[in-house]
Each structure stands twice: as structure tokens, then as C-alpha cells.
Amino acid sequence: MQQPKTINWGIIGLGNIANKFAHDLLKVENAKLYAVASRNLNKASEFAKNYNIAHAYGNYQALVEDPNIDAVYIATPHAFHNEHTILCLNHKKAVLCEKPFAMNLGEVEEMIATAKANNTLLMEAMWTYFLPHYQFVLQHIKDETFGKIVKIEADFGFKPEIDMTSRVFDKSLGGGSLLDIGIYPIFAALSTLGEPIHIESKATFFDNDVDSSCLMLFSYDNGVEAHLKSTLLEKTPTEAIFYCERGTIKINSRFHGPSNVTLISEGKEETIDFDVTTNGYYYEALHFNQLLRDGKKESDVMTFDFSKKLIKLLDTVRSQIGLKYE
Known part of the structure; x- marks a missing residue:
């Protein structure tokens, strides 16, 4: 039986939630935490060292331009979700973006439209849904x-x-x-x-x-x-x-x-x-990886319609x- 494709992940924004997600991602089969990015290179390097991650970037542009990254987890503050999601989508990177998806409905609709225009997977990281x-x-x-x-x-x-x-x-x-x-x-x-x-x-x-x-x-x-x-x-x-x-x-x-x-x-x-033996982010990562392998552009659980209603x-x-x- 053929081994499922390994999904190479990047993380943008390296606070508390990013640490929990990174810890769980290490337990997901056929997923690799490949790169992280912060506006502070020292912070990115320290984070990478803690999780044995090969690549650390001192800006987000460098991460999205890395051709080896399949998916990006966005864990920056709420106010930047729209900007960073669109940056990733425009570089054809699948995006799992922390909740709240953005600051208002207009921003969320812009993100969804960008995902559709780039034919690229996008999902709000409402981890509770998958527990x-x-x-x-x-x-x-x-x-x-x-x-x-x-x-x-x-x-x-x-x-x-x-x-x-x-x-x-x-x-x-x-x-x-x-x-x-x-x-x-x-x-x-x-x-x-x-x-x-x-x-x-x-x-x-x-x-x-x-x-x-x-x-x-x-x-x-x-x-x-x-x-x-x-x-x-x-x-x-x-x-x-x-x-x-x-x-x-x-x-x-x-x-x-x-x-x-x-x-x-x-x-x-x-x-x-x-x-449950993980922080709990494991389950949404598992779901997202499968969507990506299956070529899906939208989750059948955390749908665009649900995110808009929320x-x-x-x-x-x-x-x-x-x-x-x-």
C-alpha cells in the first residue's frame, strides 16, 4: 500500500497557540513541521530549535515563497488574519487560520473569494469541532x-x-x-x-x-x-x-x-x-491534511458557510x- 503524501507545514505567528499546535503536529503521521516565521528571526530560530524544525524565517514573505511548503497555520493576532491568509493563498499555500477567522464578515468573504480565485484550500481553525x-x-x-x-x-x-x-x-x-x-x-x-x-x-x-x-x-x-x-x-x-x-x-x-x-x-x-493524549489540535490537523491529500478546497465540517454565519x-x-x- 502506497504511503500517503507527507504534508510540509509552515507556521506564521509563534505565540502560545502556535506552540500547542506544533507539539500536536509532531504526532500527526505523514506531516512535517518544515518551517516557521516570525517578524523576529531570533524568535523564529528559537521556536525552530525547540521543535527540531529545519527552516526559520525572519519574515512571512520568505516562508510563503518557500516552494516546499504545502500548508500554513496562521496563529498571528486576530487583526492580521485577513492579511496573512491572503498572502499565503496568493502563493498557493493551503491555509488553516486560527479563529476568529478575521475581524468581520467583509474580511472573511475576501479570504474565501481569494481561496476560490487561487483554487486553494482554506479553513478556519475552530479546533473544538473536531474533538x-x-x-x-x-x-x-x-x-x-x-x-x-x-x-x-x-x-x-x-x-x-x-x-x-x-x-x-x-x-x-x-x-x-x-x-x-x-x-x-x-x-x-x-x-x-x-x-x-x-x-x-x-x-x-x-x-x-x-x-x-x-x-x-x-x-x-x-x-x-x-x-x-x-x-x-x-x-x-x-x-x-x-x-x-x-x-x-x-x-x-x-x-x-x-x-x-x-x-x-x-x-x-x-x-x-x-x-485524548494531545493538546487537541491534532484532530483538526489530521482533518486538514486529509482534505489536502484529497484535493479538496473546502472542509465539509468547518465549511465556508459556517464560518460566515459565525x-x-x-x-x-x-x-x-x-x-x-x-
Whole structure:
């Protein structure tokens, strides 16, 4: 049997998430972390040394011009996703771009149009979609194991050290709770209930006009609601709970990453573990590699349509709370 083609990866943006992704990519068969790039060559060289990567570049242009690279993982701050994705696509590099895909729907549509114009694979890196526990939950919801969903509660909160120069708090980089972590509760609602018919949002803000917390209520037909929360002011359970007609499906902390699931029905509880031995980025990388080998230009899981719906919801919430990025 013929060995699958080895996919040569590059990474642009070498922060915390890039480290986790790199660690997981080393465990993916027939994938090679071939090159990394930072605006700081020393940082790129140090990163490359840590993961035994052959090539380190001090600018992004050099990486996209490397003919041996098949795919690029973009882990730069939100505000640069559009620019860096288009740079890669115009050099025919398949792109896995961190969430949020971009800053607004217009940017996302431009990225998708560029991918289509270059006939090149593009996918938003919403890693949660590919995790075993989340696929398990989606299957139970689809099968209506406990009937239809009547309510969702999903939250994500942590309390970072206040440093207004860090990416999380920097408005020019798309900082704030909504785009950074609020996207996950919104994703939980969109992936299970679809688009709401009504949205109510309210937020609190830091002194620099970056949102510190956000409460969102999504309303659906038949009185179904999703109560969603993101905050940088406190540590919250960070769970996703799906209340159904005959039982409850609860993704335990932290629901967006590798976790376990508790099924509650008729007074009984069962918790299922999934024995994930990686950071969890392994699964989206595996999926992306297969898309690339199969010649696909769009994911059948994290579709362009889904990414557009997700960013539209973020845009709507931003508009309601008065959060403007220049």
C-alpha cells in the first residue's frame, strides 16, 4: 500500500497557540513541521530549535515563497488574519487560520473569494469541532437521544493578569473577551441550534474600550434559548450544557478543549472520557491534511458557510454592545 503524501507545514505567528499546535503536529503521521516565521528571526530560530524544525524565517514573505511548503497555520493576532491568509493563498499555500477567522464578515468573504480565485484550500481553525467529545455530543443531539434541545448554557471565563500591552487587551489586535473566548459559546449554539431569530447582548468594558465581559441571549423558534457568556474578569466553569426534553448533555470544563461529557437522564449520570493524549489540535490537523491529500478546497465540517454565519453572529453582538475596531 502506497504511503500517503507527507504534508510540509509552515507556521506564521509563534505565540502560545502556535506552540500547542506544533507539539500536536509532531504526532500527526505523514506531516512535517518544515518551517516557521516570525517578524523576529531570533524568535523564529528559537521556536525552530525547540521543535527540531529545519527552516526559520525572519519574515512571512520568505516562508510563503518557500516552494516546499504545502500548508500554513496562521496563529498571528486576530487583526492580521485577513492579511496573512491572503498572502499565503496568493502563493498557493493551503491555509488553516486560527479563529476568529478575521475581524468581520467583509474580511472573511475576501479570504474565501481569494481561496476560490487561487483554487486553494482554506479553513478556519475552530479546533473544538473536531474533538472526539464534541463530535460525540453533536451525534447525540442529532440522534435526539434525549429529545430536542430546549435550552443551552455555555460560558468561558478566565482572569488574566491585566496588561494592556498584551494581545488579549490590545484593541488594535482585536483584543477583548468576545473575539478571543466569546466565540466558543457562540460556536456551541450555532453548531447545535443554528442561527438564532433574535439576539440580545450587553457588555462591560475596560478603560481602553475593549470588552471585559459579554452576556448574550440567543432566541430560537419554540421558545428555545441559548444563554452565553464570556468574561476576562473571573474564572467561570467554562462548561456547555444542553438541556433536552428527556435529559441533559453536559460538556465539562473546559468544554472547548479536550474534555469529558456527562449524560444525565432519569436521575442517572454517566460521564464518558475520551482519552485524548494531545493538546487537541491534532484532530483538526489530521482533518486538514486529509482534505489536502484529497484535493479538496473546502472542509465539509468547518465549511465556508459556517464560518460566515459565525462571524456574522460576532458582528451582530459587537454592533449591539458598541464595540468598534478601527
